[in-house]
Amino acid sequence: MDMQKGTPQDHEIVLSVEDLTVGFGSKVILDQLSLDVRRGEILGFVGASGTGKSVLMRTVLRLLPRRSGTIRILGQDYDQLSEAERTALDMRLGVLFQHGALFSSLTVKENIQLPMREYLDLPQKLMDELAHLKIALTGLAPDAADKYPSELSGGMIKRAALARALALDPDLVFLDEPTSGLDPIGAAEFDELIAQLRDTLGLTVYMVTHDLDSLFSVCDRIAVLGKKRVLVEGTVEDMLAFDDPWVQSYFRGKRARSIVRTEDARP
């Protein structure tokens, strides 16, 4: 499909959240939040610590219950689906949780094959070939296949976790702070990999991040969580123009200024 940015035909919505409310006891975390993610984009999702970024991602993935609201993934509403249809939809999603979450007792190859075992019934030889393919796709050396997570660097663990997220060739991937814990070079390389995979595989990427470099370098659009909903979504320019103290200090703060040069940025 046409992956050109900014043209109206890209605006097929692959994740649509409407009026979502989530709370725990008397505490409301998300209040009538709405958000759209478009096919083929890398959406960066930011917000102050504790505002509910993980809660939103987990609710979208049905790991947390919601009080009200509608969530449509790839045009489908889980509530309207049969069990078999839900499983089919789950297979089109890939997830990289914040700390990589690889099983330490399994090798990289076995970790990547977990979703295949869960959802597919494939011969071992084919699963091995697929795992090697994902390993190559994420820039890991072939010998990483038989290593255990404890034998890998932080950057390699992220790549292995990404390879696992891609195990079933998903359409939409959720990444929770994928570059956290990486040094700036490792983080930049990982960002580059994500952009490359989006281009070659036609992925849509929903990325929770605190990493300003990622936001400025690979995200097509940014959504900011605040006041229990999406305060603003759009480009970096939209963020810079948005009148909210947190958004202003985040995108115009000292760290941001050292990354992006805008006409308003002062050294």
Ligand SMILES: Nc1ncnc2c1ncn2[C@@H]1O[C@H](COP(=O)(O)OP(=O)(O)OP(=O)(O)O)[C@@H](O)[C@H]1O
């Ligand atoms: N299972 C739960 N039960 C009760 N409260 C929860 C639960 N999960 C999250 N919360 C609360 O929801 C709020 C939002 O948490 P969340 O982890 O989504 O924040 P976040 O934006 O992802 O933060 P960070 O950037 O620090 O990761 C927090 O106040 C947290 O304590």
